[in-house]
Amino acid sequence: MQRFKTAHNGVSIPAQGHLLPLLDxxxxxxxLHGDITVSIIVTPKNLPCLSPLLTAHPSAVSAVTFPFPQNPPSVENVKDIGPSGNTLIxxxxxxxxxxxxSWLSSHLNPPVAIISDFFLGWTNDLGIPRFAFFSSGAFLASIxxxxxxKLHLFESTEPVCLSDLPRSPVFKTEHLPSLSQRSPSTQDLECQRDTMMNFSSYGCVFNSCQCLEGEYLDYVKLKTGHNRVFGVGPLSSTDLCYTSASEVKKVLTKDQCxxxxxxxxxxxxxxxxxxxxxxxxxxxxDRVVGRDQFVDARLLVEHKGVAVIVCEGGDTVPDPNQLGRVxxxxxxxxxxxVRGRAKAMGQVTQAATEAIKKRKEHPPPSPLPIEAIKKRQDRMPKPPEGPKLCINNCSFFGSPATKNTCSKCHKTILFQQELGLKLASAV
Structure with a gap:
């Protein structure tokens, strides 16, 4: 048998939003590096997701299949149980x-590195340099x-200031990622421990880029104490096409629908x-078509950027009146x-994608040392005044003219520093 030197192993949480970006x-x-070989650790029911990658790189990629612990029975992917099953998976x-x-110890050519999902902090202990892969951005990782x-902060009824983060964003606790709000159960404590281990890994890889999250990528470098922090996104969604053979179960409940x-x-x-x-x-x-509310679904195919994922966890049923108003x-x-800012961000991201294609011909400059990052952050000006989000339930925007007074409820309150921070917190 011909033996290859495995450059890295890939291990992901079996959820589409985590697995597919890692495969990309x-x-x-x-x-970029045609001389490497890769082993992807996968479970039997998730093996079909690897088919496009195995077809595209038959000599470079191999699948290593492990039986999945049957808890809950016959479920091997989060989409088969719904977002509430994250902890169980x-x-x-x-x-x-x-x-x-056991497999690594018996490997004839042990891998030189492992790239694993940010939920899998325990892979730090495998004795192989581990890169934590974040399918989302550096802002979520920083939170x-x-x-x-600091889980005690969730007991507060007052807005929480994330004072350690760039520009010290302020959030109501219910606007923070549910991943941060753990109960004292054994499983949740293990998840918390795994999360804490990410910044102690050999390196961090984000599905993001410097032009969108530069200050947070720099923040991660400061916290890890090294420059092995890479923004490799946005990862392409078109180079490979993925489908799933698994049965699709409900994500939204009937009440939520x-x-x-x-x-x-x-x-x-x-x-x-x-x-x-x-x-x-x-x-x-029948009711909305008559009012020209129901749009031709072909628009979604032609303009994927307009799609919004409604549910990424949680069992809360929204109030229809409040949600309709928002x-x-x-x-x-x-x-x-906000839509203008979203369009501008899309244009910046597109430019970053084009720049990635030219990296082979024009290698990027060496990353700044940690001390240089600290000095740059000290000199960073305060963000300009712009639309800000009221942290009351009215969900209206303030403006430079209204300062700290909400244009809806007319109360003098705190504002989140940028709408984008709240949108990111919904991940």
Whole structure:
């Protein structure tokens, strides 16, 4: 048998939002460095996700299959159980530690590095240089790190200031990522420990880029104490096409679907509803089509950027009246500035994607040393005044003219520093 030197192993949480970006990263690494070989650790029911990658790089990629601990039974992917099953899936993956260690110890050509999901902090202990891969951005990673030893802050009814982060953003606790809000259960404490280990890994890789999250990538470098922090995004969604052979289970409950439908109807905004097995309530199409609310679904195919993922965890049923009002405000005049900023961010991201294609011909400059990053942050000016989000429930925007007074409730309150921070906290 011909023996290859395995450059790295890939290990991911079996969830589409985590696994597919890691496979895209693997594809890009092989395209840039054709002399490496990669082993992807996967479970049987997730093996079909690797088919495009195995087809594109048959001599460079191999799949190493481990039986998945059956808890819950017959489930190997978060999408088969819904977002509430994140903790169970992570606990099951943790049970693969001993089989993986045994496989590595018997490997004729042990891997020189491992890239694993940021939920899998325990892979730091495998005795191989580990790069923590974040399928999301550096801002979320910074928040998780900040709260890793400050869970007591969630007991406060007052807005929480993340004083250690760039520009010290302020959030209400319910606006913070649910990943940070752990209960004292054994499984949740293990998840917390895994999260804390990410910044002590050999390196960190983010599905983001310097032009979008430069200050937070620099923050991660300061916290890790080294420059092995890489923004490799946005990872392409078009080079490889993935499909899933697994049965799709419900993500939104019937009550959530009904509330969302009523909110969309009340908002009077045009929309595209993309559903899997979740039923659209009876009569909705008839009522909204007559008002030209229901948009041709082909728009979603032609302009994927307009799609919004409704549920990424949680069982809360939104209030239809409040959600409908927020949708109407966001899609109306109040959201014009936000949409403009989103468009500008898209253009910047597109430019970054084009720049990635030229890296082979024009290598990027060496990263700044840690001391230089500290000096640059000290000189960083305060962010300019702009649209700000009221942290009361009115969800209206302030302006430079109103200073710290909400244009809706007219109360003198705190504002979040940037709307983008709240949007990022919903990840």
């Amino acid at each position: 990263l693997t594809h890009q690494l092989i395209c 992570m606990a099951s993956i943790r049970q693969l530690r001993e089989p993986i260690v 998780l790190h900040f709260f890793s030893d 009904d509330a969302l439908a009523l909110a969309l109807e009340k908002s009077m905004t045009r929309f595209v509803w993309v559903a899997k097995t979740d039923p659209i309530p009876d009569g909705l199409e 949708l109407a405000e966001t899609m109306g005049e109040c959201g014009r500035d």
